[in-house]
Amino acid sequence: MLHRLIILQDALGAIEPLLPVFARAGFAPPVVRESLAQVVESVRQGEVELLILPIKLLQGHGRFDFETMLRDADRVATIGTAPTADADAILTGMRAGIGEFLVSPPAPAELEVALLRLQRKWGATAVRGSVTAVYAPKGGVGATTIAVNCGYALAARRTDAQVAIVDLNMGLGDVTSQLNLQGLYDIGHLVRKLDQADAELLQAIVTPCGEGLFALPASDDLEVAEQIQADAVSRVLAACRASFAHTIVDCEHAFGARTVAALDSADRIIVVLQSNVASIRATKRTLALFKQLDFPEDKAIIVLNREGPGDVLSWNDVAKSLGRAVDVRLPNAFQLTTDAQTRGIPVAKLAPNAPLSAAFNVLVTRAIGEVGVLDEDDRAVPKKRGLFGLRRK
Ligand SMILES: Nc1ncnc2c1ncn2[C@@H]1O[C@H](COP(=O)(O)OP(=O)(O)OP(=O)(O)O)[C@@H](O)[C@H]1O
Ligand SMILES: [Mg+2]
Structure with missing residues (x-):
C-alpha cells in the first residue's frame, strides 16, 4: 500500500517537481491542508505517515497543538521547512520534535535524502535489490x-x-x-x-x-x-x-x-x-x-x-x-x-x-x-x- 503524506500550506513551494521523489519513496500524491487543526484527526487516526509543515506554524500556541497531536502518533514522521536555515527556526523545530529540517523550496535531491533518513519511521520494508x-x-x-x-x-x-x-x-x-x-x-x-x-x-x-x-x-x-x-x-x-x-x-x-x-x-x-x-x-x-x-x-x-x-x-x-x-x-x-x-x-x-x-x-x-x-x-x-x-x- 502507498504511504500517505500531508503538506501544510506552502511548506515545499511548488510541489510539481517533487512528485517523482515522493513516488520513489512509496508515497501517494500529497494532500495539501491549510492548518494544523485540519490534520489533527487524520494524524490521530493513523491515516498519515508523513507530515510536512512550515516551522512558522510551530510558533506560539502552534507548538503546543503540534506536540499534543504527535503524542499519540509516534509513527508519524515530520519534516519542518523555513525559507532560510535560520537558527531560531531550526531550534523551534527541534524542540517540537521535528524529524528533519529543509530549506524551502528544497531541491528534489535534498527532499530525497530527508525521506531516506526518515524511512524507518513508516516502517519501510527492506528491499532485496x-x-x-x-x-x-x-x-x-x-x-x-x-x-x-x-x-x-x-x-x-x-x-x-x-x-x-x-x-x-x-x-x-x-x-x-x-x-x-x-x-x-x-x-x-x-x-x-x-x-x-x-x-x-x-x-x-x-x-x-x-x-x-x-x-x-x-x-x-x-x-x-x-x-x-x-x-x-x-x-x-x-x-x-x-x-x-x-x-x-x-x-x-x-x-x-x-x-x-x-x-x-x-x-x-x-x-x-x-x-x-x-x-x-x-x-x-x-x-x-x-x-x-x-x-x-x-x-x-x-x-x-x-x-x-x-x-x-x-x-x-x-x-x-x-x-x-x-x-x-x-x-x-x-x-x-x-x-x-x-x-x-x-x-x-x-x-x-x-x-x-x-x-x-x-x-x-x-x-x-x-x-x-x-x-x-x-x-x-x-x-x-x-x-x-x-x-x-
Ligand atoms: N562507448 C565509448 N565510446 C567512446 N569512448 C568511450 C566509450 N566508453 C568509454 N569511453 C571513453 O574511454 C575512456 C575510459 O573510460 P572509463 O574511465 O569509463 O574507463 P575505465 O575502464 O573505468 O578506466 P579506468 O582504468 O580509469 O578505471 C574515457 O575517456 C571515456 O570517455
Ligand atoms: Mg574506472
Whole structure:
C-alpha cells in the first residue's frame, strides 16, 4: 500500500517537481491542508505517515497543538521547512520534535535524502535489490562509463525505485567526476563504522545525484582503503541490497580480495572489454578465474565497448577468441562520452536519442532486467572453492 503524506500550506513551494521523489519513496500524491487543526484527526487516526509543515506554524500556541497531536502518533514522521536555515527556526523545530529540517523550496535531491533518513519511521520494508558488478581486467576500456550509465538508465527507467552506484576504485575513483559530485562522504566513512554498516547509516552517507540515483564514492584516503577488505565490501553491498532496488558496482581492475568479494556478492557481472589483443587475453583469463570461482556461466555478461567500423578484430573474431558469445556491443562515441564526462552528466542525459544511450538501455535489460528478486533461501548456492585464499568465508 502507498504511504500517505500531508503538506501544510506552502511548506515545499511548488510541489510539481517533487512528485517523482515522493513516488520513489512509496508515497501517494500529497494532500495539501491549510492548518494544523485540519490534520489533527487524520494524524490521530493513523491515516498519515508523513507530515510536512512550515516551522512558522510551530510558533506560539502552534507548538503546543503540534506536540499534543504527535503524542499519540509516534509513527508519524515530520519534516519542518523555513525559507532560510535560520537558527531560531531550526531550534523551534527541534524542540517540537521535528524529524528533519529543509530549506524551502528544497531541491528534489535534498527532499530525497530527508525521506531516506526518515524511512524507518513508516516502517519501510527492506528491499532485496539486485547487485551488478562491472568488471574490466584492463584499465581504460570504459568500466566506469558503463557503471555510471547503467545506473542512470535504471534510475530513469524505474521512476519508483532507487539505484546506487558503488565505487570500489580506492584512490582512483572516477564516479564522482563522471557525475560531477563533490564534498561528500565516501565508502571509508561507512566502513569506519562497520558495525553499523546498515541501511540507516548507508542512507545517511550516499550522495543523491537526482532522479533516484545515488553514489557511494571510493575513498581517496589510502590508509582507510587499506581497511576496506573483502568482508567490508560484502557488508557494504549487503546493506545496499537491502536499501536500493538496484546497485551497480564499479570494481577495481586488479583481481584482488575486494574485487572477488564484489563479484561474489553480485547477481550479475558485466565484463567489459575492447577489441584489442591485450583486452581479449585478459578477459579470457578472467573468464577462467570465474570458472575456478564456480560462477555459473551466465553470471557474466560480455560487453564489447567502443565497437566501430575501424576495428581490426570484429565482434565475431572477439567471440571466437573468447570461446563464447559477445552479449552486448556498445558503439564507439568518443565525442559524446567526452562531452558528457566533461560536463559531469550521464551520456543519456546529454543525448537521450544517441545510439550509445540506446545501447546502455539494451545492456541494462540484458544484465539486470531479468534478475528476479530472490530470497536467500531460494538461491542456488554454488559450491564454494578457494581461489588464492581470496574467497571470503
Ligand atoms: N562507448 C565509448 N565510446 C567512446 N569512448 C568511450 C566509450 N566508453 C568509454 N569511453 C571513453 O574511454 C575512456 C575510459 O573510460 P572509463 O574511465 O569509463 O574507463 P575505465 O575502464 O573505468 O578506466 P579506468 O582504468 O580509469 O578505471 C574515457 O575517456 C571515456 O570517455
Ligand atoms: Mg574506472
